Amino acid sequence: MQKILYIEDELLMQNIVDKILSREGYEVDVANDGKMAMQKLIENNFDYSLVITDIMMPYANGFEIISKIRNYTSPKKIPIIVVSTIGNEDAILEAFKLGADDFLKKPIMAGELLIRVKRLAGQ
């Protein structure tokens, strides 16, 4: 089963997206903030098929998470989708520069997210 790490500090969004992804058969690990996200990544030895991350959250922001994941050299490259409230040019460029694979601006379309997830993480 494909395992996804979903990092989001807003609980409503976190809960709903978690359920949507789980229903599609993904195993979803959720993290509320940057610190918890790093803990999960290390615990699981960076073994995720996909990471979905917010940008603004406590302890470490999304950019830092992306950079940490990208600096971690593993045999396979973990795809990263950014889902964020801020969607200005700077933020989008920065995310891609750091190695994000996709960027979605909130509010999101659930269907769109699913398609993008499927494309990057596989069925």
Add this chain to the structure above:
Amino acid sequence: MELTFWQKVGYFYENIIFVYGLALLGLYALLAILSFIGIRRFQKRNTYTDYTKILQSPLAPGISIIAPAFNEGVTIIQNVRSLLTLNYPRYEVIIINDGSTDDTLEKLITEFELTEVAFAYNPRIQTQPVKRIFKSTNSAYDKLLVVDKVNGKCKADGANAGINASAFDYFLCTDVDCIIEKDTLLKMIKPFMDEQNSTIKTIGAPCEECGYQHTIENNQRVIATGATLRVANSCEIDEGVITRIRPPQKLIPRFQELEYIRSYVLGKMGWSMMNCVPNISGGLGLFDKDIAIKAGGYDHKSFAEDMDIITRMCTYMIDNGKKYAIRYIPTTQCWTEGPPNLKIFSRQRTRWGRGLAQIMKIHKKAILNPKYGRLGLVVFPYNLFFEFLAPIIEFTGILYYIYIIITGQINWHFALILLLFVYLYSVMISTFAILWDQLTYRYYNTWREVVGLSLMAFLEPFLYHPLIVFFALRGYVFFLFGTKQKWGNMQRQGFAKKEMIPQV
């Protein structure tokens, strides 16, 4: 009956004190009412204000956060990290390493992958020389800028260097050891956006020359905003994030928490409603950079640089015939470590006393000067009579009491009634402050904690207040006799021990 000279003096003194006391009590009542109105209004707005609109907007003004650091090696990393995770779309974090002698800079360099860059530093305000400027090679930290400079022996010098290096039109001045709420920038920038150019009325048809309708503009420029500070001593803090708010357990910080709440939520909010804010705390304040630079930045000679810069920004605006406003928001946005013991506390308060005396001297031309409008007629007289002179008057009052007791002139009945009146009145004001504060947010986890804090109001006049009076007087004495050298050194240790707080 013929009065002797001394009896006349005594009579005169009693009358003065009576008027003074009534004025003070009346002022407190006024502040309490105004702050209540202000908080209600803020709360009403808060129910429908959607701050995420600023987050998503390309029109959001940029903000530079300026935080000078001196020997903060122990906590620097987590504090910078917490500053880097604030909710705001466009901001930078400028840390000024003010010639630390510990490993502050080294830690920053390794943790945030810093590298020295050639930086076009524009010294608009004179400071001690800047040695090097660093940026991170990791673009995850591209909001961070670290300035390494020669020690300037005060926070003001570091902050000025930060202003010189900053890129945006607004700057938030804070201390590295302060913990800032995530939504602080959003909430504090809002007053700037609420008041720009609110027009009073328009005049006639569009002007033929320029084509635009002329208006009488209430061109009141918001030049600074502040917010409530609280004491972090007993809060649970996890890597620079407050996870549990708790009133301080130890007595001295606990009294300070009560004092802060009263001073900010009741005092500053009230002043803000009158647009007469005397001071923005050095722990947290958002400023219009343009005006701050034109006013000359922070004064490195001042012992109360935060109050000084506000005063100079105001005088700058008045001297140039511009209207201005300084606003406070009632919610707590910043937590700071209060002095934990008597020794550090005495050092802090003595410094404040000294700073206040200094400001009275520097800006004496503005006192009761109608040219300076509300600054000269309200803010300064208030500072002079109720902040600066209060400890002196209280002290002489005690001496007078002792005198009349010894000479047997005292009417115990009346004296006790008066004392009880003043005591209960002050307790009432403090209790109001706690309620107002609870109206903004349900701080603390249990009602026991709130009541426990409120009860401090009953002890304060006996235990805490005499200390404040004593330390303030000590500060004045130091100011008079200019015990400077000694203070220059002492001040470094208590670096950045914060803002001037009026005793309201």
Add this chain to the structure above:
Amino acid sequence: MDFSYFTDASIAQLLEEFYYSPLIIQIAIFFIFFSVLCILVTYTSILTKRYKGYRLEKKLERINPIIDDLILKNIIFNDELNKDAEEGEPANLIPLHDFQKIPFKSAFGKQALINRIISFRKSFKGTIAFYLRQLYIDLELDKQSFNKMKSVKWDKKVVALVELTAMDMSIADVNILPLTNSKNSELRAEARHAYIKLSKNEPFKFFDVVTEPLLMWDQIQLFKIITTTEDIAIPNFARWVTYSTNKSIVSFCLKLIVYYNQVDGIPAVIKLLDTKDHGLRANAINCLGKLKVDEVEDKLLEIYGNQTQNCQIEILKAIGRIRSGKSIDFLKYEFLHSSDFDLRKNAARSIISGGIKAQETIQLLLDTATKENLLILKHCMNPLIKF
């Protein structure tokens, strides 16, 4: 000390003594009682306020997960709903009965539902948002919002407007137009936002009539509404640049022209370069630069000499954005000879943004620059420094 006053004396005696006391003492005694009363009332208020807050929090903690589950079950995971979506008329298919049960019968439950639906719509758009709106209408929650509009309290009205705009509900012009002229500035602003978003016929009508300036906060809200409302007809904003007599409207429209890349509006913006208001002129120059209008470059150079500093900076920036390479000598001259630090820095930045075309000049400047100029050049060339 004599405490008999407080203990032995009968009430009558006390009153008599009070009566004969000096005025100060009478006031003091009055305030002693007053303070005690206030302290007691305040303590009670603190405790009740906390208790009420606690209760509300608990209630919401209980009801919100229920709402979430119902929305998940009946809307997000309702396959029939999603299947039929394309065939039109899917509206009635949302199973409503779960939402009409006990916790949602009270006003509190309904309000909780409204708030939760709005929160959902802040995170999700598309089909989910569409059906949530449908749910809001089917459950007649809009009635609750419209009722708030009738309240005499302005803040209730604002809340109603915010709710209705968040739900894309249309409000009759007769109801909303009076509010756009309200004396209360907050209500007025919110009514205008609602009008732009919800009005069927002429959403931008008030741009024509408004005389007072748009606050920065209003601009942020309006910008968001204009750029995110899906079926809004975007007019040609140059119209107000030409005809509006309100400076803040003009400056706001310039920003919208940039956002929508309305090149049709360029002539109107160029005309604005002759205005006497330097703030507006700076905005116009900024707009032209962002639209990369290269035919205006010569004119900008021509007027450069007699501009205020903020306009000069905007001109330098605009030239950097246009990147035609035509004005490199001008930039070089400004960089070397201007006495103003910010002008030099912006000139340098514009030279560097010239890229390959400016390569030679950059090299030449690097080789011959003074220490300070070299620093400026290096600063602008360093990709790590953004500003």
